[in-house]
Amino acid sequence: MLPVFPARIEHVEAAFGCGVVGPVGVVLWRGEPTAERLERATLVFERATNDLARYAMFAVWEPGSPPPNVAHLPEIARRFDGLDRLRATVGIIEDRGPLARMLVDVASTIxxxxxxxxxxxxxxxxxxxxxxxxARRVDEPPQLADAVIALVQRLRTSLP
Structure with a gap:
């Protein structure tokens, strides 16, 4: 019998959506990550992963989504330090233009x-x-990868 990974969408708004599937919290960025949106995204992600003993973050930046302002990076790094049950983070950068390099630089800096x-x-x-x-990082079977991708697609269609 194939494993089943329950998935739920926790929050959607114009700039981002968040959900959880199995031991993976998923955040999809479609707009500018302002200070207020980063605060909401953090609170939503913490709520979504609150009942998980250990988890991973799967963040997707859609094409055209800019990185956060560099002034916010120390606070973002501090918040990551507070995620003591976090096992791994994946950043999917879908932009192929100049924003892609900026997103890589920002993620690496954080x-x-x-x-x-x-x-x-x-x-x-x-x-x-x-x-x-x-899926490998959280010691789950390959079917988790399909479930993560399915949740990303659900978030895409759920965002306004």
């Missing part, structure tokens, strides 16, 4: 600014590659 660097970070452009990697 990772370096963190005090707790025990959780690995993977940045890539392919949903399937990232989902497969995250």
């Amino acid at each position: 990772f370096v600014m963190r005090r707790r660097r025990g959780q690995p970070l993977k940045l890539c452009t392919d949903l399937a590659e990232g989902a497969s990697w995250v």
Whole structure:
């Protein structure tokens, strides 16, 4: 019998959506990550993963989604340090233009600014590659990768 990974959408708004599938919290960014939106996204993600003993973050930046302002990076790094049950983070950067390089730089900077660097970070452009990697990181079967991709697609269609 194939494993079943329950999935739920926790929150959607114009700029981002958040959900959870199995031991993976998923955040999909479609708009500018302002300070207020980052605050809401953090609270929603913490609520979505609150009942998980250990989990991974799967963040997707859709094409055209800008990175957060550099002034917000220390606060983002501090919040990551507070996620003590986080096992790994995947960032999927779907933009192929100049924003892609900026997003890679910002994600790498946040990772370096963190005090707790025990959780690995993977940045890539392919949903399937990232989902497969995250399934291995949380010691789950490959079917979790399909469930993560399905939740990303549900979030895409749920955002206004």
